[in-house]
Amino acid sequence: MRDRARARICLLPLVSSLAAGCAHGQSDPPLLGLSVSISDLQLHLRDDPYRSFNQLDGDGQNVFAVARWKIERFQRERGLLPDGWQLEDYVLELAHARTLERLHLYRQAIDAYERVAQGPAPMAAPARSSAQTLQRFAALARPLPADASPDEILAEIDRRIAAWTEAAEQMTDPGYASLAREEVEGWERLRVHFLARERGLGDAIDAYEQLVRHHAESKLHPRHLIELGDLHAEEVRDIVLWARAQQEALEGTAFESHFDSALAAYELASEAPLPMFREEAQSRIQALLAYHDGVMNGVY
Amino acid sequence: MASTERDRGSPSSRAVALGISLALVCSASGCRTQGKPDAGASAALHWQAALVDRSVLSAPERADLAASVLREDRWERTEDLHQRTLEAAWRVALGASPQRIVSSVHRVFRGVRRFRKPTDQEEVALRWLTPHGPELPPEGAALYRQLHARARGRLAELGRDRAESAIDAHRFDLARRLLTRALELEPGAADTAELLATLGERERQHDRREPRLTLRTWDVPLAAELVSGSLGPAHVSPTPERELDFVAAAALLLQGQHEAAREGFLALADAPDPLGPLASRWLERPDVDVDGELARAVHGYRVKRLLGWIGGNALAERGTSFTMRSFDVWKNSFTLSNMGVSLPARLVRGWKPDGQPVREAALHYLERKPSGPQAGFARSWLDQVGWPDPDALGFQASFPLPSARSQFERLRLLPVIVSRGAVASGHVTGSSTLLSALEDAPAARLEVHYPPRPVAAEDELELDGFPFARDTARRLLDELAAGIERDHFRWSLETREAALERLRELDAALERGGVLYAESWSPPDLDLLGSFSTTALEGTDQRGALALERGDDDMVAVSDVGNELRACPRDILCIDRERFFRTALYGYAGLSSGAGLGFQSSTKLLGMGLGMTESGPEASLVLPIGRWLAIDAWLPLEAELSLGADPYIGPSCARRSAATLSRTPTKPASAGSCPSASARAASFASTER
Numbered sequence: 001m002r003d004r005a006r007a008r009i010c011l012l013p014l015v016s017s018l019a020a021g022c023a024h025g026q027s028d029p030p031l032l033g034l035s036v037s038i039s040d041l042q043l044h045l046r047d048d049p050y051r052s053f054n055q056l057d058g059d060g061q062n063v064f065a066v067a068r069w070k071i072e073r074f075q076r077e078r079g080l081l082p083d084g085w086q087l088e089d090y091v092l093e094l095a096h097a098r099t100l101e102r103l104h105l106y107r108q109a110i111d112a113y114e115r116v117a118q119g120p121a122p123m124a125a126p127a128r129s130s131a132q133t134l135q136r137f138a139a140l141a142r143p144l145p146a147d148a149s150p151d152e153i154l155a156e157i158d159r160r161i162a163a164w165t166e167a168a169e170q171m172t173d174p175g176y177a178s179l180a181r182e183e184v185e186g187w188e189r190l191r192v193h194f195l196a197r198e199r200g201l202g203d204a205i206d207a208y209e210q211l212v213r214h215h216a217e218s219k220l221h222p223r224h225l226i227e228l229g230d231l232h233a234e235e236v237r238d239i240v241l242w243a244r245a246q247q248e249a250l251e252g253t254a255f256e257s258h259f260d261s262a263l264a265a266y267e268l269a270s271e272a273p274l275p276m277f278r279e280e281a282q283s284r285i286q287a288l289l290a291y292h293d294g295v296m297n298g299v300y
Numbered sequence: 301m302a303s304t305e306r307d308r309g310s311p312s313s314r315a316v317a318l319g320i321s322l323a324l325v326c327s328a329s330g331c332r333t334q335g336k337p338d339a340g341a342s343a344a345l346h347w348q349a350a351l352v353d354r355s356v357l358s359a360p361e362r363a364d365l366a367a368s369v370l371r372e373d374r375w376e377r378t379e380d381l382h383q384r385t386l387e388a389a390w391r392v393a394l395g396a397s398p399q400r401i402v403s404s405v406h407r408v409f410r411g412v413r414r415f416r417k418p419t420d421q422e423e424v425a426l427r428w429l430t431p432h433g434p435e436l437p438p439e440g441a442a443l444y445r446q447l448h449a450r451a452r453g454r455l456a457e458l459g460r461d462r463a464e465s466a467i468d469a470h471r472f473d474l475a476r477r478l479l480t481r482a483l484e485l486e487p488g489a490a491d492t493a494e495l496l497a498t499l500g501e502r503e504r505q506h507d508r509r510e511p512r513l514t515l516r517t518w519d520v521p522l523a524a525e526l527v528s529g530s531l532g533p534a535h536v537s538p539t540p541e542r543e544l545d546f547v548a549a550a551a552l553l554l555q556g557q558h559e560a561a562r563e564g565f566l567a568l569a570d571a572p573d574p575l576g577p578l579a580s581r582w583l584e585r586p587d588v589d590v591d592g593e594l595a596r597a598v599h600g601y602r603v604k605r606l607l608g609w610i611g612g613n614a615l616a617e618r619g620t621s622f623t624m625r626s627f628d629v630w631k632n633s634f635t636l637s638n639m640g641v642s643l644p645a646r647l648v649r650g651w652k653p654d655g656q657p658v659r660e661a662a663l664h665y666l667e668r669k670p671s672g673p674q675a676g677f678a679r680s681w682l683d684q685v686g687w688p689d690p691d692a693l694g695f696q697a698s699f700p701l702p703s704a705r706s707q708f709e710r711l712r713l714l715p716v717i718v719s720r721g722a723v724a725s726g727h728v729t730g731s732s733t734l735l736s737a738l739e740d741a742p743a744a745r746l747e748v749h750y751p752p753r754p755v756a757a758e759d760e761l762e763l764d765g766f767p768f769a770r771d772t773a774r775r776l777l778d779e780l781a782a783g784i785e786r787d788h789f790r791w792s793l794e795t796r797e798a799a800l801e802r803l804r805e806l807d808a809a810l811e812r813g814g815v816l817y818a819e820s821w822s823p824p825d826l827d828l829l830g831s832f833s834t835t836a837l838e839g840t841d842q843r844g845a846l847a848l849e850r851g852d853d854d855m856v857a858v859s860d861v862g863n864e865l866r867a868c869p870r871d872i873l874c875i876d877r878e879r880f881f882r883t884a885l886y887g888y889a890g891l892s893s894g895a896g897l898g899f900q901s902s903t904k905l906l907g908m909g910l911g912m913t914e915s916g917p918e919a920s921l922v923l924p925i926g927r928w929l930a931i932d933a934w935l936p937l938e939a940e941l942s943l944g945a946d947p948y949i950g951p952s953c954a955r956r957s958a959a960t961l962s963r964t965p966t967k968p969a970s971a972g973s974c975p976s977a978s979a980r981a982a983s984f985a986s987t988e989r
Contacts, residue, residue, distance in 0.1 A: 039550035
């Protein structure tokens with residue numbers, strides 16, 4: 001086994017260097033003009049971040065994170081303060097703001113937009129408009145009060161969900177509407193987890209079923225199903241522990257129904273087109289079946 | 301291993317065994333002790349002591365058990381290697397064909413390699429040594445450290461394998477996590493350090509691939525228009541600058557002119573890095589180049605299908621990558637058995653890869669261009685790989701969740717099949733329920749059903765079969781278990797314990813409120829052609845009276861004469877009466893063993909076989925000496941006398957026969973017609989899997 005591993009290790013650098021040699025004859029990174037980079041970014045901005053994973057490239061990297069990194073590096077290389085900015089710097093900063101908003105960094109995006117709004121006219125108008133929209137987003141994304149009671153937190157979460165839903169419906173720009181829908185989804189997920197922690201699994205399962213219904217078009221739909229399955233599986237474990245501690249039979253409890261629901265949710269998620277979710281759901285199915293075997297054999 | 305654990309038992313059971321042994325020794329030697337007039341009283345005292353002893357295994361006892369597990373494992377591997385070596389030497393001495401000698405030598409090398417590989421027994425030994433506190437004796441602690449280090453090494457090896465795949469997939473963060481963990485598990489491992497260096501190099505190369513921003517002379521006004529969303533294609537004046545072509549294509553796409561944009565990107569696809577790859581990446585998007593997506597998906601499907609025909613799933617999945625794992629898969633695909641048997645079988649069965657990418661691409665195409673030039677092509681591919689299941693996404697519209705759709709066999713309570721012979725053997729109390737089920741069939745299928753809640757009216761129940769009264773059901777299960785324990789019955793599963801476990805599961809289901817039902821069961825009809833193709837593809841098949849099994853380079857057909865159950869379904873427990881005589885007809889054909897046919901007949905105390913091989917007739921007689929001496933449980937000694945023209949009746953044939961005989965005491969003896977085929981035929985006939 002060790003020999004095989006060694007052979008692999010010897011071969012790997014050879015293969016990689018050959019591949020690298022074939023693919024990149026030069027040692028310096030290639031250069032790409034600003035217009036090409038911006039047009040690439042603009043094309044990605046057309047994607048619906050709520051429904052698709054198009055912002056991930058073939059290697060699984062977020063194109064907006066990569067673009068932000070490249071822009072910031074270029075800005076640092078230029079080393080100019082806003083007072084000394086030229087047209088190209090405003091272009092860069094506007095592109096920077098676009099990447100930040102897609103990464104849900106609303107406060108930083110507002111700052112960037114406001115800097116652009118001080119610049120030349122063609123870019124100042126859209127920057128001001130975006131900053132205005134993001135002010136609303138940033139206000140809705142502010143942290144929850146730290147000293148609030150669970151009931152107050154739950155009420156606040158519900159308010160945020162309602163406010164983000166309203167924002168999503170009011171946005172005329174489809175990109176911002178999509179971002180708002182992502183936020184609604186995020187707050188609803190938080191609500192479910194909060195309920196699971198504070199109110200018990202039953203309420204959380206009901207809330208998650210609602211969430212799955214609300215966000216059937218979301219790119220995270222399989223992920224929701226997996227988490228719903230997890231809640232049912234947690235309920236199964238809970239039932240088993242109580243039954244064991246109280247020397248009661250599992251028959252007559254909701255063991256079977258929760259088990260079946262967990263399995264069904266995982267199965268549905270395993271049909272997702274994205275391999276990441278498929279693999280996760282399949283491993284959950286195996287884990288649940290192994291747990292079932294353990295329960296039936298009195299291991300737990 | 302489970303048997304080893306069972307054999308060892310708890311201290312109580314060992315004390316009981318010790319008590320019984322002492323009682324037996326005492327009674328045999330007629331011992332008398334003062335104040336204890338007979339051995340029975342002494343034995344009773346031992347029993348009492350054993351039952352009172354509630355102590356758990358001590359640490360030295362656990363260490364001893366772990367050492368013995370490893371010792372037995374080493375002995376088994378040594379024995380296996382010795383057998384392989386002996387077989388090779390035998391063939392060399394008899395001047396067998398070069399092919400057979402090479403095959404034997406290869407087996408010896410595999411045996412040597414097996415010595416160095418970790419085994420499951422190490423895990424078992426490790427479990428015995430856990431917890432590993434200071435109470436373990438020094439030798440036990442040393443063994444724990446050694447086994448634990450090996451277990452960590454295995455985990456590290458697994459981590460390195462996964463890290464290698466992650467590096468190939470450019471998932472550098474994951475690879476680094478895996479390698480860091482591997483280094484924690486195996487500090488200072490050179491393999492891990494080398495892979496980490498490779499990872500660093502690959503990361504640097506990958507970083508260098510990311511193009512850096514630069515400013516062209518014409519860039520700034522154009523970029524300003526782009527970023528503010530006011531750029532139209534007309535604003536991009538035609539120039540020899542290729543980067544401008546990309547901007548123009550992007551502007552077209554932003555305005556919804558997909559075809560024109562696609563043409564633009566296509567023209568750039570061959571451009572040097574970074575423009576070419578960037579254009580190609582956009583062409584991969586279905587919203588830009590739906591034709592290209594369909595063409596690529598179909599091409600990928602065809603390549604996978606071809607690779608799948610050659611090497612099955614493994615080659616289809618890994619055959620196109622350039623790694624050592626892929627090399628292994630390719631190497632395994634070119635074995636004689638795969639090329640000679642599995643490949644044609646896969647072709648006949650029409651092996652297909654997963655059609656999801658093609659399905660998606662075809663659907664995208666039809667969505668975008670329902671009347672496009674490739675629409676017919678897309679529909680024909682959908683016919684081939686299957687249209688989407690209309691129910692697959694039904695969950696999106698409504699809740700609660702549907703029932704789990706998969707048939708998880710593991711969750712199902714498996715039935716048990718009992719033959720008429722077993723019922724009539726006198727070891728089972730007759731019941732009207734059982735007799736009703738056996739009225740027109742050679743066997744009854746016993747299955748537990750749970751009554752629905754709330755209980756339905758009797759006439760609404762649509763369960764097949766005849767329900768047993770609860771007491772009758774439990775008595776029947778008890779009697780079947782006793783028959784298996786006492787060798788009154790024979791069973792289809794691998795071990796006695798597995799057979800008893802199935803009965804225990806049924807009993808537990810009765811305890812939980814289930815009802816045992818009996819229904820008639822008959823073996824399926826024989827479909828010879830289907831059997832052959834299933835055997836070729838999956839290794840074994842059993843339909844009707846004929847059982848087929850394919851080895852690496854041979855195929856065996858066995859028919860067990862007078863067997864009422866004949867064709868027990870796979871993984872189902874079938875119980876039949878033990879017969880005094882067991883006879884099986886067999887035929888085999890193989891690359892190294894040639895072809896032959898014959899019959900085997902045996903009782904518990906004698907086995908014989910007559911066969912016809914390529915070299916002429918041969919006969920064999922098997923004398924289970926170990927059984928005669930009642931020592932077969934410890935020493936399954938047997939003698940095999942063979943007479944025939946084929947010189948390849950090696951000692952391994954007898955060895956295998958003995959090993960199988962020890963597990964299934966009533967199996968027919970090996971006819972000695974070939975080293976592998978007939979031995980398997982014999983065990984196959986006896987177990988009917």
